[in-house]
């Protein structure tokens with residue numbers, strides 16, 4: 478069962494084995510992650526950017542995250558799938574956070590949920606969810622849902638004050654019961670210090686090599702965008718370029734009347750005097 482994979486993440490940290498994770502949103506991305514043996518997938522609210530085409534993660538709704546998480550859970554019955562709580566579904570109050578986390582957890586069958594930040598209402602909700610049996614992953618550093626409030630996408634943990642705040646928040650998340658903490662765009666030495674201070678694993682994105690694991694948005698990792706690549710990501714494949722080549726070849730073949738070719742369509746043999754059609758007639762491939 479997927480949720481039983483959570484203790485294994487902690488054991489990996491203890492053994493010093495890197496934890497590998499990716500986002501997934503559908504059957505294709507889920508199966509790529511599964512077949513490559515990644516440790517868990519996150520159905521990230523980054524779907525607002527890479528699936529829906531929004532410029533921030535703010536607009537995606539709980540219903541939309543539930544829809545995609547259900548697809549990924551169905552595709553990966555034996556993997557840990559984490560559903561991401563979208564903007565406005567937590568922080569407002571601990572009661573509302575618990576209610577929305579339960580909806581995401583129960584309606585999708587995911588193994589855990591993730592939420593950004595470590596304010597009092599999150600900490601209260603995380604502790605309550607843990608008692609109920611809903612594992613929560615925290616998320617600190619750059620919080621994409623707050624870009625309007627913070628004024629952009631910036632590296633966090635560059636000053637002593639910011640380092641101390643991040644460390645205190647990470648410890649508070651662990652104490653509340655979070656089973657892991659994502660560190661997004663946290664200055665590398667700060668991320669390393671947090672990783673050393675926590676018993677639960679840290680999962681880095683844009684935070685350097687010293688976290689317990691790494692996560693990337695699968696579209697960034699596989700070159701699935703036409704142009705965009707965050708500075709911290711790397712293209713491990715060029716799916717957009719490959720896909721575009723394939724689509725161009727298909728269009729050229731249709732225009733040149735070379736697709737469909739022999740063997741790629743079915744032709745019903747002409748019988749003398751036949752003038753009607755029947756669904757049960759034998760067919761033959763050209």
Ligand code: KIV
Nearest residue numbers: 500521522523659692
């Ligand atoms: O939504 C997302 O994809 C995320 C990861 C970048 C950690 O939160």
